Amino acid sequence: MKTEILKLLRESQDYVSGQQLCETFGVSRTAVWKVMNQLKEEGYEVEAVRNRGYRIVGSADVMTQEELESLLDGRTKWAGQHVVYSDEIDSTNIKAKQLGEEGASHGTLVVADMQTAGRGRRGRGWDSPSGSSIYMSIMLRPKFPPVKAPMLTIVMAYSVARALRTCTGLDVQIKWPNDIILNGKKIVGILTEMSTEIDYINHVVIGVGINVNTETFPEEIADKATSLRIEIGEVQKRAPIVAEIMSEFEKCYEEFEKQEDLSFIQEEYNKLLVNCGKDVCILGAKESYQAHALGINETGELIVRREDGSKETVYAGEVSVRGVYGYV
Amino acid sequence: MKTEILKLLRESQDYVSGQQLCETFGVSRTAVWKVMNQLKEEGYEVEAVRNRGYRIVGSADVMTQEELESLLDGRTKWAGQHVVYSDEIDSTNIKAKQLGEEGASHGTLVVADMQTAGRGRRGRGWDSPSGSSIYMSIMLRPKFPPVKAPMLTIVMAYSVARALRTCTGLDVQIKWPNDIILNGKKIVGILTEMSTEIDYINHVVIGVGINVNTETFPEEIADKATSLRIEIGEVQKRAPIVAEIMSEFEKCYEEFEKQEDLSFIQEEYNKLLVNCGKDVCILGAKESYQAHALGINETGELIVRREDGSKETVYAGEVSVRGVYGYV
Numbered sequence: 001m002k003t004e005i006l007k008l009l010r011e012s013q014d015y016v017s018g019q020q021l022c023e024t025f026g027v028s029r030t031a032v033w034k035v036m037n038q039l040k041e042e043g044y045e046v047e048a049v050r051n052r053g054y055r056i057v058g059s060a061d062v063m064t065q066e067e068l069e070s071l072l073d074g075r076t077k078w079a080g081q082h083v084v085y086s087d088e089i090d091s092t093n094i095k096a097k098q099l100g101e102e103g104a105s106h107g108t109l110v111v112a113d114m115q116t117a118g119r120g121r122r123g124r125g126w127d128s129p130s131g132s133s134i135y136m137s138i139m140l141r142p143k144f145p146p147v148k149a150p151m152l153t154i155v156m157a158y159s160v161a162r163a164l165r166t167c168t169g170l171d172v173q174i175k176w177p178n179d180i181i182l183n184g185k186k187i188v189g190i191l192t193e194m195s196t197e198i199d200y201i202n203h204v205v206i207g208v209g210i211n212v213n214t215e216t217f218p219e220e221i222a223d224k225a226t227s228l229r230i231e232i233g234e235v236q237k238r239a240p241i242v243a244e245i246m247s248e249f250e251k252c253y254e255e256f257e258k259q260e261d262l263s264f265i266q267e268e269y270n271k272l273l274v275n276c277g278k279d280v281c282i283l284g285a286k287e288s289y290q291a292h293a294l295g296i297n298e299t300g301e302l303i304v305r306r307e308d309g310s311k312e313t314v315y316a317g318e319v320s321v322r323g324v325y326g327y328v
Numbered sequence: 329m330k331t332e333i334l335k336l337l338r339e340s341q342d343y344v345s346g347q348q349l350c351e352t353f354g355v356s357r358t359a360v361w362k363v364m365n366q367l368k369e370e371g372y373e374v375e376a377v378r379n380r381g382y383r384i385v386g387s388a389d390v391m392t393q394e395e396l397e398s399l400l401d402g403r404t405k406w407a408g409q410h411v412v413y414s415d416e417i418d419s420t421n422i423k424a425k426q427l428g429e430e431g432a433s434h435g436t437l438v439v440a441d442m443q444t445a446g447r448g449r450r451g452r453g454w455d456s457p458s459g460s461s462i463y464m465s466i467m468l469r470p471k472f473p474p475v476k477a478p479m480l481t482i483v484m485a486y487s488v489a490r491a492l493r494t495c496t497g498l499d500v501q502i503k504w505p506n507d508i509i510l511n512g513k514k515i516v517g518i519l520t521e522m523s524t525e526i527d528y529i530n531h532v533v534i535g536v537g538i539n540v541n542t543e544t545f546p547e548e549i550a551d552k553a554t555s556l557r558i559e560i561g562e563v564q565k566r567a568p569i570v571a572e573i574m575s576e577f578e579k580c581y582e583e584f585e586k587q588e589d590l591s592f593i594q595e596e597y598n599k600l601l602v603n604c605g606k607d608v609c610i611l612g613a614k615e616s617y618q619a620h621a622l623g624i625n626e627t628g629e630l631i632v633r634r635e636d637g638s639k640e641t642v643y644a645g646e647v648s649v650r651g652v653y654g655y656v
Contacts, residue, residue, distance in 0.1 A: 193523065318527065
């Protein structure tokens with residue numbers, strides 16, 4: 001009921017009377033009053049005016065199951081329509097994979113306020129303190145073959161970049177294939193994992209970690225990591241960002257599912273690509289070299305021009321890319 | 329201790345005295361006597377002769393943790409060195425995947441006497457009654473990139489075919505990519521699943537289901553499925569087959585890990601390939617056609633010659649193959 005009350009209050013231009021809430025949800029005045037107190041405790045500024053009713057005039061950075069559900073309700077068809085929220089979790093990717101094995105529905109979203117075993121690529125750790133970041137993982141059941149699945153990292157990076165631009169107005173960029181950059185520093189990491197048979201995807205999990213309200217970073221990464229709060233100078237609300245990402249991702253995913261390639265975002269993606277038109281180091285297992293990044297092709301590979309003028313496409317599964325003079 | 333006693337009895341040419349067993353394992357005569365009774369109950373024929381000791385003169389088809397461990401001890405380095413045996417399990421692949429997530433070691437082997445939720449490809453069911461079949465799944469942690477993993481199905485099919493030929497002397501053949509055939513009927517199915525990041529394998533699970541002592545099949549599959557018992561006419565022991573497969577697979581896997589392609593078995597594999605030199609139907613998502621199968625290439629794809637004389641390589645992730653006149 002809290003989710004529905006939140007949604008009703010948020011969508012109403014005017015005060016919503018206690019009477020109306022009682023009738024809509026078939027509960028007592030006391031029950032309504034209790035919910036209002038819970039909302040205040042969670043960080044909502046609820047104004048109560050005699051003879052008029054309740055109104056939400058603002059909120060702190062509230063991250064709860066109900067906040068997420070009420071923001072996503074009616075906004076998407078499947079992305080985040082089933083939310084599994086925890087204050088504390090081992091890792092949202094691990095949880096989403098478990099839910100995938102147990103038969104959870106396409107688009108199930110796992111969100112946590114804190115991770116005790118947050119993970120980056122190749123099993124590396126991902127520092128995940130409480131209250132400051134978005135830790136989210138979406139579980140998908142694509143019908144296309146496994147070979148197409150790596151393109152989903154590109155789809156998610158593109159969706160997150162667009163969502164952050166919408167929510168903050170900042171010039172957020174993409175570092176191919178799985179990071180998001182703000183003012184030359186990392187603000188988002190994406191970790192795609194999948195469970196497949198040779199010709200069949202059981203499920204894909206895409207984890208997104210976003211530095212939102214982090215105030216400081218450890219010295220060793222301070223020159224290459226930042227947060228929205230550091231860049232904007234004030235606390236940002238996480239839940240609306242999650243909702244905006246889900247909305248962007250759902251649109252993008254549905255188009256990708258039809259086309260099974262990235263031609264529909266290729267041009268726009270390359271405009272957001274921080275590496276585009278720059279010299280980069282291509283780090284492969286057998287060979288590393290400097291090249292000029294030209295952008296992604298329609299399957300999400302990075303096209304580069306080598307120093308001898310020859311063009312090459314490099315695959316995210318085989319190389320990593322960094323700037324010639326540092327991280328970007 | 330039962331595992332070690334079994335191994336000692338099996339390896340000894342002569343009787344092993346109770347005294348010797350007591351001293352070797354530091355236990356009482358009563359403890360040894362209890363183990364002998366357990367072994368008899370499980371189906372071993374234990375001969376006990378006064379003043380000489382114990383000897384195993386034969387056994388029924390015993391499938392227990394100790395039987396598997398004692399057969400694998402010293403035979404392989406890592407394949408099946410950690411055995412997880414259950415009388416009844418949902419699915420050995422599901423269990424092996426869980427163990428993979430929980431950090432189990434490379435080569436962990438899950439074996440069950442019966443599956444309640446046995447699975448074939450694409451989530452299809454796999455009938456898994458008790459006492460008659462081998463249900464086994466090995467969990468691997470390859471260091472090569474995900475794109476190489478589908479070749480492991482070929483490595484396993486080859487290893488199973490060789491092991492069954494060794495154990496039974498029968499002319500067992502391979503149906504590309506993941507079935508084993510005896511006298512034109514299916515006797516083994518293989519299901520490879522993997523958990524990956526874009527450029528990194530978390531783990532691979534290869535499940536193998538073998539019809540060993542099945543007496544009859546449901547009418548609808550009786551013309552395309554068979555068992556060792558049906559073909560040979562008597563009950564076969566399952567545990568030694570499991571051990572032989574692990575031994576073959578370990579050798580093959582280690583070579584594959586070095587080469588990262590299948591050139592080292594290509595010629596031998598093609599000799600065992602039931603489709604080789606035959607007309608087959610290639611069933612793709614967009615196109616189906618009849619062609620002449622020529623064998624696999626060094627990456628495990630099937631080379632076929634189309635009716636217009638052109639050669640093509642087809643990938644297990646994209647097509648399925650059946651005989652022109654039926655299953656094989």
